[in-house]
Amino acid sequence: DAGVTQSPTHLIKTRGQQVTLRCSPKSGHDTVSWYQQALGQGPQFIFQYYEEEERQRGNFPDRFSGHQFPNYSSELNVNALLLGDSALYLCASSRINTGELFFGEGSRLTVL
Amino acid sequence: AQSVTQLGSHVSVSEGALVLLRCNYSSSVPPYLFWYVQYPNQGLQLLLKYTTGATLVKGINGFEAEFKKSETSFHLTKPSAHMSDAAEYFCAVSDRVDYQLIWGAGTKLIIKP
Numbered sequence: 001d002a003g004v005t006q007s008p009t010h011l012i013k014t015r016g017q018q019v020t021l022r023c024s025p026k027s028g029h030d031t032v033s034w035y036q037q038a039l040g041q042g043p044q045f046i047f048q049y050y051e052e053e054e055r056q057r058g059n060f061p062d063r064f065s066g067h068q069f070p071n072y073s074s075e076l077n078v079n080a081l082l083l084g085d086s087a088l089y090l091c092a093s094s095r096i097n098t099g100e101l102f103f104g105e106g107s108r109l110t111v112l
Numbered sequence: 113a114q115s116v117t118q119l120g121s122h123v124s125v126s127e128g129a130l131v132l133l134r135c136n137y138s139s140s141v142p143p144y145l146f147w148y149v150q151y152p153n154q155g156l157q158l159l160l161k162y163t164t165g166a167t168l169v170k171g172i173n174g175f176e177a178e179f180k181k182s183e184t185s186f187h188l189t190k191p192s193a194h195m196s197d198a199a200e201y202f203c204a205v206s207d208r209v210d211y212q213l214i215w216g217a218g219t220k221l222i223i224k225p
Contacts, residue, residue: 042202042215056212090155103155
């Protein structure tokens with residue numbers, strides 16, 4: 001049983017560019033959450049998707065957007081990249097109302 | 113607003129010694145509390161969680177935590193540290209079972225041989 005898979009694992013972009021990160025949830029899970037983890041800090045909640053809709057959103061600007069597909073996989077898009085967007089982006093999946101998140105290994109984004 | 117404070121960005125213990133990682137939270141409603149572990153270059157793994165019921169919660173790898181409402185604490189303990197416990201540990205709080213988690217800054221656990 002595959003766990004949560006994320007791609008790409010590492011990527012480098014320049015300021016102003018756009019990036020798309022992808023996440024496949026653990027089998028049987030229907031909810032996907034995205035977190036940003038800057039170096040030396042705890043994760044910060046970006047948003048959560050359930051039934052293809054954004055269910056909750058953290059304190060992130062509109063440059064951060066997402067999507068969930070009918071197969072429950074998800075994408076995180078970040079437009080107009082800033083140096084401060086450099087971080088590890090973590091995807092977590094869960095079954096709704098269970099309270100246990102399963103995390104992928106993350107996508108490390110470096111913005112130059 | 114909810115918040116989590118983890119006391120000590122780094123904690124160093126000898127192998128075989130007691131591990132104690134501190135977590136204090138603030139929440140206006142009864143909280144759901146979690147401890148996660150992150151090994152280098154890996155994602156986060158759930159160690160244990162408190163939702164309702166018994167305040168002493170047992171998790172994986174011999175860890176346990178006790179919810180103390182009066183002290184707004186959820187400290188993580190393990191009786192005897194093992195070298196494989198070296199990792200970063202995060203405490204998190206939520207006000208609903210599947211709501212967004214608010215995370216502490218993490219504590220890096222260092223095990224001395």
